[in-house]
Amino acid sequence: MKELATTPLPSQSSLGILKWVPRLEFVAIPIFAVICGFVIFSIFLVLLGKSPTDFFALVYKAGFSTAFSWQNTLSRAAPLLLAALCVALPAKLGLVVIGGEGAIALGAVAAGAIGAYLTNVSGVIALPILFLASAFTGAFWIGLVGFLRIKRGVNETIASLLMAYIAIAISNHLIESVFRDPASLNKPSTASLSEALRVGAMPIGIDVHWGFLAGLIACIVSWILVEKTTLGFSARIAGGNIRAAQVQGLPVAKLIIGFTALGGAIAGIAGFYEVTAVHGSANASVFAGYGYTGILIAFLARHNALAIVPITIMLAGFEASSGLIQRRMDLPDATILVFEGIVFVTILFSETLYGRFRFSKHEYWKAGV
Amino acid sequence: MTINPQTNHTQSAASVEAINMTMKFGEFTALDNVGIKVKPGSFHALLGENGAGKSTLVKCIMGFYHATDGQVLVDNKEAQMDDPKDAQAIGLGMVYQHFTLVPSLTGAENLLISRVNAPNIINWSDENDDMTAFIDKMPFKVPLDVPVSRLSAGEKQKLEILKQLYLGSRFLILDEPTSVLTPAEADEVLSHVKKLTKDNKVSVLMITHKFKEVTKFADEVTVLRRGKFAGGGDVSTLTANDMAVMMMGSETPKVEFNRAPTADDNILKLSNVKAQDRSGLKHILIKDLKVRAGEILGVAGVSGNGQTELMEILTGQRPMTDGAITVQDHPFSGTREQSKKYQVRYLPEEPLQNACAARMSVAENLAFRIFDMQGDKKRFWKSDQDIKTFAHKMITEFNIKTVSTDSPISTLSGGNVQRAVLARELTGDVKLLVISNPCFGLDFSAVLAIRKRIIEARNNGVAVLLISEDLDEIMELSDRIVVMSEGSINYETEANSADITKIGHYMAGHS
Known part of the structure; x- marks a missing residue:
């Protein structure tokens, strides 16, 4: 130990590439956990008398094999990317916010309601307005969760969940009353947006709307914010130990409100794309549970914004295959x-495995050098 | 083992004696050959500072710990306690510092479920008759038919004591039983306990910090200091001052430091600062406190007299209800901007819990002060390279022992965490350093290194406010000493002319 302490630099560099090995556990353990999940689910299928190989083949076929299946998967991925960030960003401050669904719903209503009045405005002007309206609505809603946490000490998990129910109730009310398009008989909706206000597909050969790109950008920007800026570092200190952050004089209250509001804004944007790119109006199909799947994704990604991308695509593929599995395998x-x-x-169980393996310790590799 | 409450609580008080108790945790000796004898029907106080070994001793008696060496005698017979259940079976009970009652259940329900042999089907009419009979024999009453959450803190503490008697305890350990009570409640509860010992129902061993409670209620006292027996005897023959000296020790400073002269300008000033204490029941009031450049002001005091709150007020974690703090004659509330501008740094007690993010790396923890500044300019982009270079510099300069800059700081030993925090807080321009119990739980060499750094900072013109429960540390480091008692400062003296018995007198709450 002694010689290490006096010469920390050489012992560091002598490790060379090996010093990265301990970090592999952040990849190896989740993969191991997912494989365990596959095995347990296979047992479940066998007990039902179904073939696991058929199941995984169908998931691959429906989610990832052809251009059409990729189109299906990536369209579902767009709102999920954004919804997952609404969980991952507050998580950096140690907050478990699970009410992204509410921000998606209100963001969608904001876009649908305002869009209905902008019938003769060109898309170049109107779309940014709708985009911002959705973002602000979501930011207000989830920012309120952060505000309640600081000012009144309200548990953010419970508050965000209950506020999601309230948000959905408000959204349903607005869609069915003041903003209802009289022509929408069976499915209450806001008035259909004019063609100028529709967000189209990206020019990549398959029909995937721009929301997917927005989701990718949001993930990358969030990652940079958290990992590369002093603001993100401050947030991580506050999330790591709020007392230490207070002693350092960091603006803990502002950081909490800021990060919850940012997460809410991103979820609100998911609502914007669901309205302008998918449904063409705000109605109950917009809040179909993306916010809740987002929680799952953020936890699987260990709240790392870049890891959210592959995990979202994997889960979106699974969900895209649901219909085919229902038809082919006669499963619900x-x-x-x-x-x-x-x-x-x-994956949650695998959390306990970190730091348990010899390969994950610096000392193990040092001994070999 | 079954307990029958109906017969047990008619038994009389037990005598408990611990002989030559030694407890080692690895290399560390928490308890060194300590003996204590609690006579039947006596009220015995166990005094000592934090870390003096009081909890270790009672945990050995109660069978939570298996002592490295020594024996426990109950009623003059050797007793083998492998776990707390064995202790309960022979009538040894403990009341913890924090309530262990279930708030949503009534007193009667709480008593019933605490029994080892609580029946699966409860015949409430029989049980109620039994409990009424039991309560009638007790010198004090607590309503048993309302939920515990509706009882006052004093009533809850009384119920905790009743619970132990109901379980048949003939010897009770009370772990700081009054720390959650108001002074009036504390008085009431302890007089009831005293009555119980007088009636020979139970013998009591009470852990405490408060001299007043010892002189008022206890028959005998044992004082521990740094894991060793430091004195004791009949309370009637001892004064609070005697006990304070036993508790704090009165050795002269072991190390003499060279001291540069102190400047005249006041760096930190507190005037009429008022705030609520942790319990919300009492107030902290600092009328006038000044620290000059190149001076160490030691704040002495028995723990729990407002020192934690003072630290929190200075770091901006506890709102003031009145008064003003100035640093270099500018109003100060502990924001990051102010701390930077007026060069204020902190060294809170238990640095891993209060000054570090345990899961972040050593390098990241070292960067808490500098990550957002590049010279005088505010940074937006964090520089991992600068953080790493800075970390390597700190690790070498302050001799921090770590496997790598990327290791989580929680993997470091206590002394190295403290060195890391010291490195972070002492690097750069510092005008004011606020320190709380910097050497708590550290080994001798780490203590010496850390104290040297503090003196070095002082000699470079830093104003140092040192809050410590260790009077030796205060005597060794300070230029001037104030004593804090019940949330206020009640005594001030120059360190080189300080009289330790006088300090003990004021620490004991006299004024």
């Missing part, structure tokens, strides 16, 4: 939820 569509749930639980 909840089967995919069982699958997701099992994977979620194995």
Whole structure:
């Protein structure tokens, strides 16, 4: 120990590439956990008398094999990327916010309601207005969760969940009353947006709307914010130990409100794309549970904004295959939820494995040098 | 083992004696050959500072710990306690510092569920008759039919004591039983306990910090200091001052430091600062406190007299209700901007819990002060390279022992965490350093290194406010000493002419 302390620099560099090995556990352990989840789910299928190989083949076929299946997967991925960030960003401050669904719903209503009045405005002007309206609505809603946490000490998990229910109730009320398009008979909706206010597909050959790109950018920007800026570093200190952050004089209250509001804004944007790119109006199909799947994704990604991308695509693929599995394997569509749930639980269990393996310790590699 | 409350609480008080108790945790000796004898029906106080070994001793008696060496005698017979259940079976009970009652259940329900042999089907009419009979024999009453959450703190503490008697305890350990009570409640509860010992129902061993409670209620006292027996005897033959000296020790400073002269300008000033204390029941009031450049002002006091709150007020974690703090004659509230501008740094007690993010790396923790500044300019982009270079510099300069700059700081030993925090807080321009119990729980060499750094900073013109429960440390480091008692400062003296018995007198709450 002594010689290490006096010469920390050489011992560091002599490790060379090996010093990265301990970090591999952040990849190896989740992969191991997902494989365990696959195995447990396979047992579940066998007990039902179904073939696990058929199941995984169908998931691959429906989610990842052809241009059409990729189109299906990536369209679902767009709102999920944004919803996951609404969990991952507050998590950097140690807050478990699970009410992104509410911000998506209100963001969608904001875009649908305002969009209905902008019938003769060109998209160049109107779309940024709708975009900002959705973002601000979401930011207000989840920012309120952070505000309640600081001012009144209200548990943010419970507050955000209950506020999601309130948000959905408000959204349903608005869609069915003041903003209802009289022409929408069976499914209450806001008035259909004019063609100028529709967000189209990206020019990549398959029909995936721009929301997917927005989601990717949001993930990258969030990662940079957290990992590369002093603001993100301050947030991580506050999330790591709030007392230490207070002693350092860091603006803990502002950071909490700021990060919850930012997460809310991003979820609100998911609502904007659901309205302008998918449904063409705000209605109850917009809040179809993306916010809740986002929680799962953020936890699987260990709240790392870049890790959210591959995990979202994986889960979006699973969800895209739900219909095919229902038809081909004669299983209920909840089967995919069982699958997701099992994977979620194995990932949560795997949290206890970090730092337990010899390969994850610097000392192990040092001894070999 | 079954307990029958109906017969047990008619038994009389037990005598408990611990002989030559030694407890080692690895290399560390928490308890060194300590003996204590609690006579039947006596009220015995166990005094000592934090870390003096009081909890270790009672945990050995109660069978939570298996002592490295020594024996426990109950009623003059050797007793083998492998776990707390064995202790309960022979009538040894403990009341903890924090309540262990279930708030949503009534007193009667709480008593019942605490029994080892609580029945699966409860015949409430029988149980109620039993409890009424039991309560009638007790010298004090607590309503048993309302939920515990509706009882006052004093009533809860009385119920905790009743619970132990109901379980048949003939010897009770009370762990700082009054720390959550108001002074009036504390008086009431302890007089009831005293009555119980007088009636020979139970013998009591009470852990405490408060001299007043010892002189008022206890028959005998044992004082521990740094894991060793430091004195004791009949309370009637001892004064609070005697006990304070036993508790704090009165050795002269072991190390003499060279001291540069102190400047005249006041760096830190507190005037009429008022705030609520942790319990919300009492107030902290600092009328006038000044620290000059190149001076160490030691704040002495028995723990729990407002020192933690003072630290929190200075760091901006506890709101003031009145008064003003100035640093270099500018109003100060502990924001990051002010701390930078007026060069204020902190060294809170238990640095891993109060000054570090345990899961972040050593390098990141070292960067808490500098990550957002590049010279005088505010940074937006964090520089991992600068953080790493700075970390290597600190690790070498302050001799911090770590495997790598990327290791989580929680993997470091206590002394190295303290060195890391010291490195972070002492690097750069510092005008005021606020320190709380910097050497708590550290080994001798780490203590010496850290004290040297503090003196060095002082000699470079830093104003140092040192809050410490260790009077030796205060005597060794300070230029001037104030004593804090019940949330206020009640005594001030120059360190070189300080009279330790006088300091003890004021620490004991006299004024």
